[in-house]
Amino acid sequence: MSETAMLFVHDEGQKAIMDVAAQCFLERGFHATSIDDVARRLGSTKGRVYHFFASKADLLFAVAEHGMDVNFKAIEPYLDADMPAIKKLYxxxxxxxxxxxxxxxxxxxxxxxxxxxxxxxxxxEQRERLSTLVDTRDRYSTLFRSVLEQARDDGALSYRDGSIARQLMFMTLNSPVFWYKPREGETDADRLSIARQCVDFALSGLDARHAAV
Amino acid sequence: MSETAMLFVHDEGQKAIMDVAAQCFLERGFHATSIDDVARRLGSTKGRVYHFFASKADLLFAVAEHGMDVNFKAIEPYLDADMPAIKKLYxxxxxxxxxxxxxxxxxxxxxxxxxxxxxxxxxxEQRERLSTLVDTRDRYSTLFRSVLEQARDDGALSYRDGSIARQLMFMTLNSPVFWYKPREGETDADRLSIARQCVDFALSGLDARHAAV
DNA sequence: GTTGACAACCTACCCAGTAGTATGTGCAAT
DNA sequence: ATTGCACATACTACTGGGTAGGTTGTCAAC
Incomplete structure (x- = not known):
């Protein structure tokens, strides 16, 4: 768990709102989503939302920060694992x-x-809050960066510009955020298969064997 | 040039507005950009914009469709070129x-x-217009699809799911749209170098040699 | 069992911003 | 002189973020 994670403890009331808001933001986009939309979907009114969140931006921030917490938790088990960098990266x-x-x-x-x-x-005020989010994301990115560099030092990867390499890697790994839609009767194995394709694509990409066709 | 390109001939007046609008949409996002913003940036008023474009959505559509025209023109020289599919794809x-x-x-x-x-x-009305845009993009995607499949048939590539492969490839190739910022004194060669890194990444990714580390 | 306090809302409202329109105006071409 | 294009001005109508104040239920203290 990230250090900041403890700062954002949400109770049941907040979490229910965040779930609905996240769904609305996904479906309509942040700007196109009104607080009334969120409230309607909750079967309540704006009052409820504003009781828990100071502003619309604050709601987005809470949802996003929670998303980052999920990410930190997801990769945490591997950070101190005793394995080759490339395996850890995978x-x-x-x-x-x-x-x-x-x-x-x-x-x-x-x-x-x-x-x-x-x-x-x-x-x-908005900028400060969102800047915190960007910091969190940068900290997260750094965790990958060190493993990436170690893997390259081990000779397991061979990318050129580290900055662009990370951009492209994250772009690939994040891409399901844009196009993933759950299919009927989909299992964990199916989702793992999709993840594997993304990761294989990214890791192959980080190994510039194609250099200049 | 695409067949539809001829349908969207923009004179000087329209093009100036589109340039500014595209810049605004990039910087602030479509929803966060007001027509007044665009007009202000033009050193004029809303009247000018609405004289040439029926609605805000229409303006976005014109800008986007012009972007697609650029893409069609960019790849056109290679479509009927006499070269191996993998080279053509590159x-x-x-x-x-x-x-x-x-x-x-x-x-x-x-x-x-x-x-x-x-x-x-x-x-x-908006849906119909934007649906045209999506169609155009799908037609464009198809041009890559056939070359991709031919390259695979030639044994030059070996991806699994074609749909996901194309998603990942385009995600990688399109990614500069999100993170590219021109540097000072940047040359065409520099931009070509960036493009090469993206393409190398994508084409390596389409060759699943890493399959299961 | 009554009171007080507080959380968790709801109702009604304000007001800034914005898409879109109706109308006016200068100017170039005919 | 008149037409018509290329705008500007001055609106309208409405959405949507945010707030002020009230209401209801719960729970603890006395």
Whole structure:
């Protein structure tokens, strides 16, 4: 669990709102979602939402930060595992991608939160909150970065620009957030298969054997 | 040029508005951009925008469709080229990725347009227009699909699920739309280098040699 | 068992911003 | 002189974030 995770303990009331909000943000997008939409979906009114969250941006922030908590928890078991860097990277990538699939609404909120921050959120208050989210995501990215570099030092990977390599890797691993839709009667094994395809794609990509066809 | 390209001939007046609108949509996002924002940036007023475009959605549509036209033009030279499928794929992918880099505001509008459609645009009129955009994009995707399949038949590639493979490939090739920022004194060669990294990543990824570490 | 306090809402409202429109205006071409 | 294009001005109508104040249920203290 991330250090900040403890700062965001949500009770039942908050969690129910967050679940619905995450779903709305996924379906309509943050800007196109009104608090009334969220409330309607909850079978209640705005009052309930504003009782627990100071603003609409605050709600997005809470949802996104929870998504990041899920990610930290997912890869935590492997961080101190005693295995080759490439193997560790593989396990972390699978765990990460499965989190994208299984918590898609929350992960989508992370994406939207970061995007809004990058675009320059309006109020200073909003910016500070979203900046915290971006920091959290950067800290998370760093965990992969060190494993990536170690794997390259071991000769298991051979990418060029580390910054672009990480961009492309995360783009691939995160991509289910954009296109994954659960099929009827889908099992955990099916989802694992999808995750494996993403990870195989990414890890192969990090090994630039194709260099200049 | 695509068949539909001729349907969207924009004169100087329209193009100036589209350029500014594309930039605004990129920086603030479609929903967060008001027509007044676009007009302000043009040094004029709403009247000018609404003189050329029926609605805000219409403006997005025009921008996005123009972005797709750019893409069709970029890969056109290679479609009937006499070369191995894998080589053709490589050239098309480079051209495509360079288009993402060089026309980022327009390409970002394509992405936003598709997203808004997927999320279910409000009015039927909007839906129809955006559905045209999605069709155009699907037609474009098909051009890659056939080359991809031929390359696999040639034994040059070996992906599993074709649908997921294309998703991941386009995700990688399109990714500069999200993170590319021109550096100071950047040359065409620099941009080509970035495109190459994306394409190498994608093509390596399509060759599942890593399968199960 | 009554009171007080507090959480968890709801109702009714304000108001800033924004898509879209109706109408006016300058100017170039004919 | 008149038409018509390319805008500007000045609206309307409405959405949607946020707030102020009231209401209800619960639970602890006395």
């Amino acid at each position: 396990e972390m990538a699978i765990a990460h991608t499965l989190a994208m699939i299984n918590y898609r609404p929350y992960q989508n909120a992370v994406w939207q939160g970061v995007e809004i921050y990058m675009r320059g959120a309006t109020t200073p | 050239e098309m992918a480079i051209a495509h990725t360079l288009a993402m880099i060089n026309y980022r505001p327009y390409q970002n509008a394509v992405w936003q347009g598709v997203e808004i459609y997927m999320r279910g645009a409000t009015t039927p």
